[in-house]
Amino acid sequence: MHPSSQQGHGKSHDHDHDHDHDDHSHLSEQEARVRALQSLLVAKGYLDPAALDRIIETYETEVGPRNGARVVAKAWTEPDYARWLADDATAAIASLGHQGRQGEHMQALFNTEQEHHVVVCTLCSCYPWPVLGLPPVWYKSAPYRSRVVIDPRGVLADFGLELPAHLRIRVWDSTAEMRYLVIPRRPEGTETWSAEQLADLVTRNSMIGTGLALTPEQAARLKEGQP
Ligand code: FE
Numbered sequence: 001m002h003p004s005s006q007q008g009h010g011k012s013h014d015h016d017h018d019h020d021h022d023d024h025s026h027l028s029e030q031e032a033r034v035r036a037l038q039s040l041l042v043a044k045g046y047l048d049p050a051a052l053d054r055i056i057e058t059y060e061t062e063v064g065p066r067n068g069a070r071v072v073a074k075a076w077t078e079p080d081y082a083r084w085l086a087d088d089a090t091a092a093i094a095s096l097g098h099q100g101r102q103g104e105h106m107q108a109l110f111n112t113e114q115e116h117h118v119v120v121c122t123l124c125s126c127y128p129w130p131v132l133g134l135p136p137v138w139y140k141s142a143p144y145r146s147r148v149v150i151d152p153r154g155v156l157a158d159f160g161l162e163l164p165a166h167l168r169i170r171v172w173d174s175t176a177e178m179r180y181l182v183i184p185r186r187p188e189g190t191e192t193w194s195a196e197q198l199a200d201l202v203t204r205n206s207m208i209g210t211g212l213a214l215t216p217e218q219a220a221r222l223k224e225g226q227p
Pocket of ligand 1: 121122123124125126174175176
């Protein structure tokens with residue numbers, strides 16, 4: 001957690017969650033305008049929220065997270081790159097061309113046999129755009145932001161992720177000046193795979209910590225359109 005990091009938010013990140021505060025109070029004027037306009041368009045029937053979600057989902061799953069998946073796959077296959085990523089994630093990620101707004105200060109969190117990392121922004125929606133694209137709707141939701149710090153295991157179970165009891169779960173609170181990329185563990189049975197093949201196993205949620213990298217079997221089923 002980074003309760004001391006407040007620059008860019010204008011508000012403390014370590015506010016308590018006991019009070020029933022106005023969830024929109026932290027919105028900038030522009031964000032508030034966008035939200036008001038969106039609500040109006042939905043209410044008038046001009047905008048289908050489901051269609052909007054589909055567009056965002058496309059951006060999230062096809063445009064953004066592929067960048068992060070390449071970073072992860074490179075770290076899995078090149079130990080030197082993995083070390084660089086651990087030491088200076090901002091530079092290692094920028095070397096692949098992924099840099100810019102909301103990615104100026106990156107830290108890579110490597111999952112291990114003992115530790116599983118999960119990322120949240122308890123205050124709003126800080127997210128590493130250059131590697132993951134736009135944040136998913138649930139990442140910005142009040143239930144995720146408040147519950148994941150109190151009951152990470154329960155939240156992960158809601159995502160279908162049941163972790164062994166011995167695994168320590170660490171929750172990292174993103175801020176305006178530090179964004180996190182989870183490096184999931186490399187699935188077994190992929191020892192001979194190329195980085196390009198491996199990138200197909202790296203899901204967006206596995207890089208937030210609410211999922212794991214796909215197994216080769218899961219990836220094959222997805223490709224065939226099966227659940
Ligand atoms: Fe934030």
